[in-house]
Amino acid sequence: MIVDAWAQHPTLRHSQDPVFESLRRWTKMPMPTTEIPIEMTLGMMDQGGVDRSLISAWVAPRNVMISNDEVAGFMAKAPDRLVGVGSVDISKPMEAVREIRRCVNELGFKAIRVLPWIWEVPPIDRRFYPVYTACCDLGVPFCTQIGHTGPLMPSEVGRPIYLDQVALDFPELKIVGGHIGYPWTDEAIAVATKHENVYIDTSAYTAKKYPQPLVEFMRGHGRNKVLFGTNYPMIMPAKALENLPELALGEDVEELFLSGNACRVFNL
Template sequence: MIIDAWGQHPTLRHAQDPMFDSLRSWTKTPAPTEELPVSTTVALMDQAGVDKMLISAWEAPCNSMISNEEVEGFVAEAPDRFVGVGSVDISKPMDAVREVRRCVQERGFKAIRVLPWLWEVPPTDRRFYPVFTACVEEGVPFCTQIGHTGPLMPSEVGRPLYLDQVALDFPELVIVGGHIGYPWTEEAVAVATKHENVYIDTSAYTAGRYPPELVRFMQGHGAAKVLFGTNYPMMPPAQALKGLDKLGLAEDKQALFLGGNSQRVFGL
């Protein structure tokens, strides 16, 4: 089984947002002009042999780029293929806590994701802590971005070392840091090694471009700590899997990476 730990089925307002212009310059693709059908995303998953994709809401300051309600609707269109991941407005702590509970209890979502660079504060900011508490209480992972940002926003808030303090304060919290933490991948590996409940996902990178320190971690003591991800639609699943055979992973460790770890971490 292959599970994509980080995807989005985008709304048009998300896909057209000017903050992604820098990413479009990399991929040499224009901003879309029409809503993307769910069937298109599922077809691209089929092409790459991806069984399930965790699709995320996007809450930014004063801007719901992909709402939790929209994610719920996308999941309803492909319930055997999509798994919902909610997001919350951290500027309203009590509303955020209530929304975490609603996402899990009423919508059946399996995780919550908040991106520090969207808020321009690290995950140690006090506004994140009620969200962490709610995730622990509801028994779902907190997903976030680590590493530099493709959009032209400050990268420093994505230093993986910030998660060290979060994990110390919330040892029960399951944390998944997406985008491998580059250029601080060694920090990400160190934090995931130190803390039982900290994981790394490989979204936004093709398998052939994983840093050597991450590959060594996957080959050795970190086999149960790294999850496959794409960051779709920025990267189609087939592209994200390119170079997989060159990682030198034993069969059992490759199975964990592609799906087993996500099954366990997200309770799928």
């Protein structure tokens, strides 16, 4: 079984947003001009052997790229394959708390994701704290991005060390830092080692590109701490996994990485 901890079924608004122009330059992928059918996303999952993908909403200041209701609609078309991850506007704290409750209690989402670089503030900003409180209350993980940003936005807010303070303030909160924290991967490993409920996912990187310290962490005391992710459609699942055998993780560690850790963290 394989679970993708970070994916999105993009809307055309998301795919065409100018903030992703630098990513299109890197990936050489043309800007889509029509909506991507859900069948394409499921087909890419099949090609990579992915059983379930956590697909995320994208809420930015003054711009909802993928709404929570759209994610719920995608889930409804493939409920055995797609798992919802909500997002909220942190500038409106009470609305955000109410929306998190709706995402979990009514839409059946399994996590909430907010990206610091979109808001240009680190995750210790006071506007994040109602989100953490709501996630703790509802028992769902908080997902975020750690490391530098592909979009031409400030990367400093993605320093993994910021999650140290969040985990100290909310020890009950499960925190999943996506995109491995590069170029601060050692920082991410240190925070995940220190805090019982802090995890790392490998989205936006192929197995061939995982930093060696992360691979050693996965083989050793971090075997329960790292989750497979793609950041689809930036990286297709088959491409993300094609060099995995070269890491020589061992059968037990590989099972935890590909599905076991995600199933435990997200209560799948």
